[in-house]
Amino acid sequence: MYDYYDIAIIGGGPAGATFARELALSCPQKRIVLIDEKPRTGSKVCGGLLAPDAQKVLAQFNIDLPKSILADPQIFDVKTIDLASGITRNYQRHYLNMDRASFDEWLLSLIPDCVDVIRGRCHSLAYRSPGEVCVEVEENGEKFEFFTNMIVGADGGASIVRRTFFDSPTKLYISIQEHFKDDGGDMPSYSCIYDPETSDSCSWTIRKDGYVIFGGAFDIKGGRDAYFKQKARVESFLGHSFGEAVKIEACLLTSPRKASDFISGKDGVFLIGEAAGLISASSFEGISSAFLSGKYLADAFASNSEPNRILNYYKRKTAKLRLKLLFKIPKMKVLCSPFLRKIIMKSGICSIKKY
Ligand SMILES: Cc1cc2nc3c(=O)[nH]c(=O)nc-3n(C[C@H](O)[C@H](O)[C@H](O)COP(=O)(O)OP(=O)(O)OC[C@H]3O[C@@H](n4cnc5c(N)ncnc54)[C@H](O)[C@@H]3O)c2cc1C
Structure with a gap:
């Protein structure tokens, strides 16, 4: 555990686990931390159905499901x-x-050891100085903090990252x-x-x-x-x-009800998966979008170092996904x-x- 990380990921569901895995594989020199709180009920509230789109992405990752x-x-x-x-x-x-709990644990197990995984809750996030965010975490009843200049919000529908940095309720x-x-x-x-x-x-x-x-x-x-x-x-x-x-x-x-419900990021803070609004409005299928957005953001970090360039690359890569999810809104209606x-x-x- 360090006092400073290059990238802090909040949330270790399909989006956060995919991003951490893919980024660690392409940029093993970066200091990465992932904070994931186990839900109080023991697993994510979910139907636990892996749709064909998500199966296809696993195939693209060359990953077989145990x-x-x-x-x-x-x-x-x-x-x-x-x-x-x-x-x-x-x-x-x-x-x-x-079984959704086993699925999430398996995805976390695929993250390379160079990523620090903290099983705790992110309590607060605040800018200490321009471009430097202080992250307060609670793990086993103990509170501590560290600094980072890049935050990735992969913390699902009730995202603290989205609530803290983006004034855009969905x-x-x-x-x-x-x-x-x-x-x-x-x-x-x-x-x-x-x-x-x-x-x-x-x-x-x-x-x-x-x-x-x-x-x-x-x-x-x-x-x-x-x-x-x-x-x-x-x-x-x-x-x-x-x-x-x-x-x-x-x-x-x-x-999601409109295009602006999909948020990619700003100023070194990025959103992936459901925190970014990337879920089907008609079926609530969200695992494939979590996988894809995690992968696209990892690619963006691997090919750029400046936050605005990372964001532009990530936006370009997710444009098709956002358009597809936009068309699910009239279907839902x-x-x-x-x-x-x-x-x-x-x-x-x-x-x-x-x-
Ligand atoms: C009832 C229900 C049924 C669904 N059924 C399906 C389905 O059958 N198939 C499908 O494809 N999709 C389904 N979805 C959608 C799917 O579950 C999500 O879209 C998908 O899990 C999103 O992945 P994610 O990684 O973005 O977020 P999540 O899977 O929500 O992961 C977020 C992680 O962040 C952690 N976290 C949150 N806040 C904090 C914090 N402050 N500090 C630390 N950790 C934090 C959470 O504990 C969690 O582990 C369903 C959703 C719901 C609610």
Whole structure:
């Protein structure tokens, strides 16, 4: 542990771990520190589904996924349930069902030893002098600080880096998930649920290693009440009770609504992954964008040393990704419109027939 680092990364999820790994491989001489707080619930609140886009990026990295990260069962379709119209449809999907905690630990294990990894919480960040940031960290109840002139915010939807350095709030939901013992009933292995009475977004059920997860995205105000109301409505629709919850967890979830919700950085402070707003507004798939933005920022650091040049390079490299995510916003609006969704689901377009 040093008093000064060239680069401090806040957050060690898919974005931070990828950035740290790729940068350490291309610039092993740089002093890099990564600070990651383990979430209080033990793992990131997440569906833990690895989408084809994220699988493709792992292939581009030449990285194979160990079997130990996979969860049971693997799923081939999503049952979409529209509580407003009562229509259900199944659509083919190509996700890998994973244990998210094991996935994050595995990504951290790929970071070369030359990076200092601190399992602690970043409490505050403040400029001490132009271009020099003081980072205050708490690890095992002890507080300490160090200095850096480059900060990378990879700290997800509730990013302290984004809140400290950028005055640009984005739409946030509260995401609540409960875990129930899987009683082997006829609960769909994976479902996507729309219920405009309780949320303007979507919810899901996922079977995972002997548990059924029910979670959803809700307005922050009144989110808890809306969650429990929706849970009762889903149970009544499916004719099946989830039973007693063994775990409840919650986190903030980013839902970009406009181009300015994607922030790349300024003055030696950079954002990657969900902290940068890089997540699909329509499906909440964010792991592929976390991987890509981490890699692109590492490339930017490897080919430039001056903060503005790094930023310009990073912006250029992420332009296509930001454009792709921008197009997910109208898609989300269509899917979350009860009228349009009903037309699409009624038509049966792209759905698969269950025998
Ligand atoms: C309920 C839910 C379900 C989702 N399901 C899926 C899915 O199935 N598939 C998919 O692709 N995407 C999914 N997403 C999105 C996906 O989880 C994120 O987009 C992705 O994890 C972003 O990666 P990241 O590295 O940017 O941030 P994160 O994965 O959020 O990682 C941030 C890390 O920073 C740490 N951290 C935060 N603040 C601090 C601090 N102050 N000090 C130290 N450390 C800190 C956190 O503990 C965490 O380890 C889901 C999101 C939610 C909320």
